[in-house]
Amino acid sequence: MNQKELLDIYSDYLVSAFGPTTGTGLSELLNGSLSHDQVQRFLAGPVLTAADLWQRVKPHGRAIQPEDGVIIIDDSIAENPIPTRTRSSAGITTMPKGEISKGSTLSVLCSMPVGCPCPLALA
Secondary structure (H helix, E strand, O other): OOHHHHHHHHHHHHHHOOOOOOHHHHHHHOOOOOOHHHHHHHHOOOOOOHHHHHHHHHHHHHHHOOOOEEEEEEEEEEEOOOOOOOOOEEEEEEOOOOEEEEEEEEEEEEEEEOOOOOOOOOO
16 A cells, blocks of 8 residues: 555544544554554654645646636634634644644635635634
8 A cells, every 4th residue: 555545544534533543443444454553654654744735635626726717725723722622623833933732723715717806704
């Protein structure tokens, strides 16, 4: 199994899980077709960067982008002053502050023809 396939399986596992996730749990879920050691080696491998993510997302964005339009993709983290734990809550490192805080991920995809006013607002 190559790294791309393993990344797809592992990310699907994380997104669909309702409780704690482990390499052993993923192996059991797949009836041993993927070993705990394979998961651990994958996680110990090179750190993926924003450029790596863009290389994976770009073909999908281009597939839905209109020929005469633009596509806007924004993946942001909104800091959460109240320390509640939810599925979208994560410990993140804020770049300006350089510290770890709680936040919720917010992903926005907007596709529109050129010349159309951008109807985005966050309240």
